[in-house]
Amino acid sequence: MTQTKKNQQPQPAAQPKPGSAFAYAPAPESRSVVDIAPSYGLFIDGEFSDAADGRVFKTVSPSSEEVLSEVAQAGEADVDRAVRAARKAFASWSALPGSERAKYLFRIARIVQERSRELAVLESLDNGKPIRETRDADLPLVAAHFFYYAGWADKLAHAGFGPAPRPLGVAGQVIPWNFPLLMLAWKIAPALATGNTVVLKPAETTPLSALFFADICRQAGLPKGVVNILPGYGDAGAALVAHEGVDKVAFTGSTAVGKQIARTVAGGSKKLTLELGGKGANIVFDDAPIDQAVEGIVNGIFFNQGQVCCAGSRLLVQESVADEVLDALKRRLSTLRVGDPLDKNTDIGAINSAEQLARITALAEAGEAEGAERWSPACELPSAGYWFAPTLFTGVTQAHRVAREEIFGPVLSVLTFRTPAEAVEKANNTPYGLSAGIWTEKGSRILSVANQLRAGVVWANTFNKFDPTSPFGGYKESGFGREGGRHGLEAYLDV
Amino acid sequence: MPTTVPAHGPDAAARLASMADVTASDAALRRFLHGLPGVDAVGLEARAASLGTRSIKTTAKAYAIDLAISMIDLTTLEGADTPGKVRALSAKGVNPDPTDRTTPRVAAICVYPDMVATAKEALGDSGVHVASVATAFPAGRAALPVKLADTADAVAAGADEVDMVIDRGAFLAGRYLKVFEEIKAVREACRRPDGSSAHLKVIFENGELATYDNIRRASWLGMLAGADFIKTSTGKVAVNATPANTLLMLEAVRDFRAATGVQVGVKPAGGIRTSKDAIKFLVLVNETVGDEWLSNEWFRFGASSLLNDLLMQRQKLSTGRYSGPDYVTVD
Numbered sequence: 001m002t003q004t005k006k007n008q009q010p011q012p013a014a015q016p017k018p019g020s021a022f023a024y025a026p027a028p029e030s031r032s033v034v035d036i037a038p039s040y041g042l043f044i045d046g047e048f049s050d051a052a053d054g055r056v057f058k059t060v061s062p063s064s065e066e067v068l069s070e071v072a073q074a075g076e077a078d079v080d081r082a083v084r085a086a087r088k089a090f091a092s093w094s095a096l097p098g099s100e101r102a103k104y105l106f107r108i109a110r111i112v113q114e115r116s117r118e119l120a121v122l123e124s125l126d127n128g129k130p131i132r133e134t135r136d137a138d139l140p141l142v143a144a145h146f147f148y149y150a151g152w153a154d155k156l157a158h159a160g161f162g163p164a165p166r167p168l169g170v171a172g173q174v175i176p177w178n179f180p181l182l183m184l185a186w187k188i189a190p191a192l193a194t195g196n197t198v199v200l201k202p203a204e205t206t207p208l209s210a211l212f213f214a215d216i217c218r219q220a221g222l223p224k225g226v227v228n229i230l231p232g233y234g235d236a237g238a239a240l241v242a243h244e245g246v247d248k249v250a251f252t253g254s255t256a257v258g259k260q261i262a263r264t265v266a267g268g269s270k271k272l273t274l275e276l277g278g279k280g281a282n283i284v285f286d287d288a289p290i291d292q293a294v295e296g297i298v299n300g301i302f303f304n305q306g307q308v309c310c311a312g313s314r315l316l317v318q319e320s321v322a323d324e325v326l327d328a329l330k331r332r333l334s335t336l337r338v339g340d341p342l343d344k345n346t347d348i349g350a351i352n353s354a355e356q357l358a359r360i361t362a363l364a365e366a367g368e369a370e371g372a373e374r375w376s377p378a379c380e381l382p383s384a385g386y387w388f389a390p391t392l393f394t395g396v397t398q399a400h401r402v403a404r405e406e407i408f409g410p411v412l413s414v415l416t417f418r419t420p421a422e423a424v425e426k427a428n429n430t431p432y433g434l435s436a437g438i439w440t441e442k443g444s445r446i447l448s449v450a451n452q453l454r455a456g457v458v459w460a461n462t463f464n465k466f467d468p469t470s471p472f473g474g475y476k477e478s479g480f481g482r483e484g485g486r487h488g489l490e491a492y493l494d495v
Numbered sequence: 496m497p498t499t500v501p502a503h504g505p506d507a508a509a510r511l512a513s514m515a516d517v518t519a520s521d522a523a524l525r526r527f528l529h530g531l532p533g534v535d536a537v538g539l540e541a542r543a544a545s546l547g548t549r550s551i552k553t554t555a556k557a558y559a560i561d562l563a564i565s566m567i568d569l570t571t572l573e574g575a576d577t578p579g580k581v582r583a584l585s586a587k588g589v590n591p592d593p594t595d596r597t598t599p600r601v602a603a604i605c606v607y608p609d610m611v612a613t614a615k616e617a618l619g620d621s622g623v624h625v626a627s628v629a630t631a632f633p634a635g636r637a638a639l640p641v642k643l644a645d646t647a648d649a650v651a652a653g654a655d656e657v658d659m660v661i662d663r664g665a666f667l668a669g670r671y672l673k674v675f676e677e678i679k680a681v682r683e684a685c686r687r688p689d690g691s692s693a694h695l696k697v698i699f700e701n702g703e704l705a706t707y708d709n710i711r712r713a714s715w716l717g718m719l720a721g722a723d724f725i726k727t728s729t730g731k732v733a734v735n736a737t738p739a740n741t742l743l744m745l746e747a748v749r750d751f752r753a754a755t756g757v758q759v760g761v762k763p764a765g766g767i768r769t770s771k772d773a774i775k776f777l778v779l780v781n782e783t784v785g786d787e788w789l790s791n792e793w794f795r796f797g798a799s800s801l802l803n804d805l806l807m808q809r810q811k812l813s814t815g816r817y818s819g820p821d822y823v824t825v826d
Contacts, residue, residue, distance in 0.1 A: 021789050022558060022781045027550035132548060291746050292538030335782050344550035441533035461535045 024337075027344040029131045034122045036208065039070040042078055042231065043214035045085035046224030052077035057233070059207055062128035063341050063350035063385040071207045074232035076239045079199070082228040083245040086170040086197040089225030094167045094195035098154030105150035105192060107220040112143045115216070119209060123181055124341045126208040128350030128386070129304050131342050137303075141466055142185040145484075148468035149189035152489060156194060159486055165493040167195035168271055169247035174237040174261075175210075176253045177203035177352050178307040178408075183252050184210050186483045188227060189468075194492040196248065199228045201240055203253075205353045207231035238264070246270060248492060252309070255406075255432075255477050273481025273491045275309065275473060277406040278434030281427035282312030282463060283449065285420070286321045288439035292461065294328045297412070300437060300463035302336065302390055305351055306410040309478075310435035312463050314403060316423050319416040326394065326414065333390050334377040351386040351409060360388050360409030367393045367402035372413070398429055406432070420445065424452045433475025437463045456482075497756030501792075503694050503723040510755045511721060518719055521672040528671060528715060534707035534743060543738035549778045556774070560809050561599050563773040563801075564591060566791045568626050568656075568762065570605040570799050572633075572730065578613045581606055583826040585617035592806050593824065595813070601802065602791040603656060607632070608649035615653035624655035626696070630681055633700070633729035635660035639677060646684040650693045657685050658696040658726060658762075658797075661713065663703045671716055678720035696724035696762055696795075702734030710740055714747035724760040730797060735765025738775055745783040758787070764797025770808040773801055 039056070041048035055073040060066060074082075093101070112119065119142075120134035129138075157163050171191045175183040180202055191198050202210035214229045230236055234257070241249045241261050251261050252275040265272050282300045284293050300312025317325050341349035351357040368374050372393040381387040388409055396403050396413040403413045417423040427436055436455040438446050450458040456474045459465055466472070471487035473479060481491050500506040517527040551559055569588045571580060585604050592598040603624035604614045614625045627649035631637035637645075646657055659681045665673040678697055685693040697717040701710050717725045725744055728735040741763040748759045761780075767773055773796060780788050788794050803823045811817045 020781070021786050022562070022777065023555065024549065024551060025553040025555040027552045136548065288532070289535040289538065290532040292535035292542070295538055295542050344548075441535075461538060 024345050026340075028340065029121055029124075029342045029344055031121060031125070031342065034118045034125070036069050036122070036125075039072075040207070040211045040231070041072045042074050042082070043211065043227075043229040044078065044082045045089075045228065046218065048214070051075055052081070057204060059126060059205065061125050061385070062205075062352050063382070065384055068126060069208060071211070071231045074201065074230035074236040076235075078230060078232075079236060079239040079243055082199045082230055083170055083172070083240075083243050085225035086199050086228055087245050089223055090167075090169055090197045093197055093223060093226050096195070098156060098193075098195075101192060101195065102150045102153035104220055104222050105146050105153060105189065108216055108222070109143045109146035109150060111216045111219055112139070112146060116140075116143065119181060119212060121342065122212060123209050124349070126206050127177065127180060128341055128352050130346040130349040131344055132346065133304060137466075138179060138182050141468070142181050145182075145185040145189045145468045149193040149488075152190075152486075153193040156489065156493070159489050161490060161493050161495045165194070165495055168492060168494055169196060170245055171196045171198050171248040171250060171492065172240040172243065172246035173198060173200040173250045174240065174253065175200065175202055177206040178304060178309070180206040181209040181213065184213055186252075187250050190483070190488045191250075191492050192226065194489055196492050197226045199230060199240060199246070201230045201232055201237045204231070204233045241265060249273075250481075250491065251275070258479060271491065273473075273483070274479035275481070275483060276434075276477060276479040277408075277432055278309045278311065278474065278478050279314055279404065279406055279430045279432045280310055280312045280435035280437070280455070281314045281316050281430075281453075282437040283417075283423045283427060283439065284315065284317045284321070284325055285423075285438075285440040285442075285445065286318040287441050288321070289441055289461065290321070290325060290328060293325065293439040294332050296437060296439060296461070296463040297329055298332055298336070301412040302348060302410050303464050305348060305388070307352060307356070307408050308464065310457060310464065310472075311408075312435065312437050313407060313412060314427075315412055315414045316417050316426055317414065318423070319418055322416050329392070330375065330377070333392070336377065336379070336390055338379045338387070338389065339382060348390060348410065351388050354386055356408065357386040357388060360407055360411060363402060363405060363407045363409075364391060364411055367396070367400060367411075367413070370400050370402075372396045372400055372402060398426060404430065420449060424449060428452075428454045431477040434478035435459070499752060499756055499758050499787075502718070502721070502757050502759045503692070507721070507757045510757045511719060514719055514755060518672070518675055521670070524671045524675060524716070525669065528712040531711055531715060534711055536707050539707055539743060540739045543742045543779065546742070546778050546782055547738055547775045549775075551774050551778065556808075557812050559774045559777050560770060560805050560812065562789065563770070563777060563796065564805050564809070565599040565602060566795050567601040567802055568603045568605040568764070568795050568797050569601045569802055570730070570764075570797055572605070572607060572628060576607060576610055578610070581610045581613045582617045585614050585623070587802070587824060587826040588623050589618065589621040591802060592809070594822070595810070598806070598809065602795055605658065605797065608645055608652065608654070611649050611652035611654045625653060626656035626658055627652075627654035628658045628660075628729075630659040632658070632660050633731040635662050636664070639680065642677070643680060643684045646681050650685055650687060654693050656694040656696060657681070658698055660698045660700060660729060661717070663700055666704065666709070666713060671712075675716055675720045678717060678722065682721045694723040695721070696726045697722040698726040698729055698764075700729055700732060701727050701736075701740045702732040707740070707743055710743055711747055714744050715751065718748070718751045718757070718759050722759060724762050724795065726762040726764055726797065728763075728765045730765030736763030736767055736797075738779060741776060742779050742783060745779060745788070748788070749784045758793065760793040760795065761788070762795040762797055767796055767798050768800050769804045773805065
C-alpha cells in the first residue's frame with residue numbers, strides 16, 4: 001500500500017456523460033466539519049493511551065491515499081488491560097437499573113444525531129464510501145440502533161427470555177471495515193442495553209469513527225471501562241477472542257476468520273455469534289416491476305461499492321425477461337456517478353483498501369478467464385486511490401468462480417433460470433445463506449419462494465433495507481446468531 | 496431500436512400504425528395495457544426521493560434555472576380571468592425579468608379557450624406559444640361533440656397547443672378504447688385548415704387515476720392515441736404532479752420511444768412552486784431520459800407561481816444577493 005501525503009483538493013466527480021448538457025457542478029461536502037487529530041491512542045478504561053509496545057499504524061483515505069491519522073496499534077498486553085477494565089466496570093454497570101442504562105444509550109443516540117454530519121464526513125473519508133450513503137444510510141441507522149436498544153434496556157423481563165435475564169459479562173467484539181460505525185452500533189447497543197461491558201476492535205483500515213465514538217462515550221458520561229476501543233490488526237482481534245476474561249464473542253467479517261474464531265472458542269464457555277460472508281441471490285421473475293427491480297439490483301450490488309456481506313451479488317433473472325432486464329440495467333449503470341466520495345452527487349466511491357481492490361481485480365479476471373462476458377459502463381476513474389468500475393458479468397453459470405465466491409466489490413454475476421423451482425435451487429446452491437431478494441408482482445410467489453430460500457434475510461421487491469427492529473443473520477457458512485430486533489438481545493443474555 | 500421521430504412530426508402516424516393491432520379492439524387494448532410491467536409504489540417513490548437528494552450548485556444551478564424558465568407553460572386558469580390579466584401574464588412570459596434581458600422567455604401562456612385570442616394578440620410574434628386547455632377542462636364531463644367544439648374553437652382562435660383532459664370515468668370503468676378514440680378525435684380537431692396541427696397535450700389527472708399502474712397504462716394509452724405530450728394533472732385536484740408520478744411518466748416515454756421510435760414530451764403540472772422543486776424534476780429528466788428531453792420541445796412545467804421563485808433565485812445567482820419578492824413582478 002502506498003501511503004503518500006496528497007494535497008487535499010477533492011477530485012472532480014466523474015461525469016457519467018462528459019458531453020451532457022446538464023452536467024452537475026462539483027458539490028463537495030465540507031471537510032472542515034471534522035477535525036481529525038494527527039494521532040489517536042487506544043481507548044481503555046475511559047482514557048486514551050498509547051499501546052504498551054508503542055506501535056502505531058497509519059490510516060489512509062482510500063479515495064486519495066492521503067494519510068488521515070496515526071493510530072496506536074493494540075497488542076496482547078493492551079487487550080489484557082482492556083478486558084480487565086471491562087471486567088471491573090461490569091459489576092456496577094450490570095447492577096444499574098435498566099432505566100439508568102437506557103439513559104446513557106439515549107444520550108449516545110442523541111449525540112450521534114447531533115454530530116451526524118461530522119461523523120458522516122469522517123466515515124466517508126476513512127472508508128471511501130460516498131457521503132450520500134454515510135449521510136442517508138449509515139448515520140441514521142447508527143442513531144436508530146442506539147435508540148431502539150435504549151428502549152429495550154428496562155424491558156428485558158418482557159423480551160421472552162425469562163423474568164430477569166442476566167448479562168453475560170465482558171463482550172469481545174471484532175467488526176469489519178465496510179460499515180465501521182454501523183457495525184459498532186450493531187455490536188455495542190445491544191451489549192450495553194443488556195448490561196454487558198465491551199471491548200471492541202475496529203478494522204485496521206477504518207479505526208477513526210470508533211475512536212470518535214469513544215469520545216461520544218465520554219461526552220455522554222458513560223462510566224469508565226464500559227466501552228473500550230482497541231484499534232489494531234488481526235493479531236489483536238485473535239488475542240481478544242481468545243482472552244479468558246471474555247464471556248461473549250461477536251464477530252462480523254470473513255468466513256475464513258469466522259471459522260478460526262469458532263475453533264478458538266470451541267470447548268470453552270464463551271458464547272459466540274458470527275456474521276460472515278454471503279453470495280446473495282436477487283431473483284427477478286418475469287412478472288416483476290422491471291424499473292423498480294433494476295433499482296433494486298443496482299442498490300443490491302453497488303450500495304457501498306458492493307462491499308456488503310448481504311449484497312445481491314448474484315442476479316438470477318428469468319430467461320424470458322433477461323434481455324429486457326439487462327438492457328435496462330446497463331442503461332441505468334451508465335448513469336452511475338463514480339468519483340470523489342465527499343461529492344454529494346457521487347453514487348459510487350472508492351474501494352476500501354489496496355488489498356481489497358486486488359482481491360476484486362483477481363476475481364473479475366478469473367471471471368473473464370472462465371469465459372463469462374464482462375461489461376462496465378464508460379466511466380473515468382480517479383488516478384489516485386483504490387477504484388473499481390461497476391462491473392457486470394453475463395453468461396455466468398453456477399460453475400464460475402464469480403458465481404460461487406464472495407467478491408465483496410461492485411461486481412454482479414448474472415445467471416438465468418426458467419422456472420421458480422430452478423430459481424430456488426440455484427439461489428440455495430451456495431455454501432452461504434445470508435440474504436436473498438425476490439422480485440415479482442405476485443404475492444403468493446413471494447411467500448412460497450421466501451419459504452424455500454435458505455437465507456437469513458429475504459427481501460421482497462426491495463433490497464438492502466435495514467431496520468434496527470428486524471433481526472439480521474445467516475444460514476450455513478454465513479454464520480449464526482441474530483443481530484437486531486428482540487432476537488438480537490439473546491446473544492448478550494445468559495439464556 | 497427504431498430511429499426517433501417526434502410525436503408531432505409527419506412520420507409519427509406511420510409508426511403508431513405499426514401498433515394498430517393492440518388498439519384494434521377494447522379486448523386487445525386491455526390485454527396490452529394490463530400486460531405492461533407493474534409498478535412497485537414503494538420502489539418508485541424511493542427512487543424519486545433519492546434523485547431528489549442531488550445537489551445542484553453554481554453553474555449547474557444557473558443552467559437548470561434558465562432551462563426551467565424556458566420550459567414553463569405560464570398558466571392562469573381561473574373563473575376570474577380577464578383580458579387584462581391575460582395580457583399582463585403574456586407580457587410577463589415574453590419578458591419575465593425587466594431588470595435582466597438575458598432571462599429566457601417562457602415556453603407558452605396557458606389559458607382557457609375563450610382567452611386564446613387575447614393571449615395570441617398580446618404575444619404576437621414573440622415566439623411564446625399559446626396553449627389552451629380544452630375538452631371541458633378540468634372535469635372533462637361533457638359530450639364528445641362539445642369537447643371537440645371546445646377544441647376546434649381554441650385552435651381556430653390561434654392556439655398553438657391544446658391541453659385536453661381524458662375521460663377518467665371511462666378509464667376507471669375499464670373502457671380504454673373509448674378513451675383512446677376520444678383522444679384520437681381531439682387530435683383530429685387540433686388540425687388547422689392548412690393541414691398543420693396544434694400540439695396535443697393529454698392530461699391524465701393522476702390524482703384521480705390513483706394508482707401508479709393506472710398512470711403507466713394511461714401513459715401508453717395516450718401515446719398510442721397520438722399524444723404529443725403527456726401531462727400529469729390539471730392542477731385542480733388534491734394530488735397533482737409529484738416527483739414519483741412524473742418519474743413514472745418519464746419511464747413511459749422512454750420505453751415508448753424504445754418500442755416505436757416515437758418521442759413524446761412530458762408535462763408535470765400543479766404544485767411545483769419553488770426552484771428547488773423544479774430542479775428536482777429536471778434531475779428526474781436528466782437521469783431517466785437524458786439530454787434528448789432537456790428542452791421545452793420535450794419537457795414543460797405547468798405552473799404559475801414557479802416563475803417568480805426561479806427569477807428570484809436567478810437574481811441571487813447573478814448578483815450574489817437575495818432581493819426578495821418586491822423585485823419580481825406580480826403579474
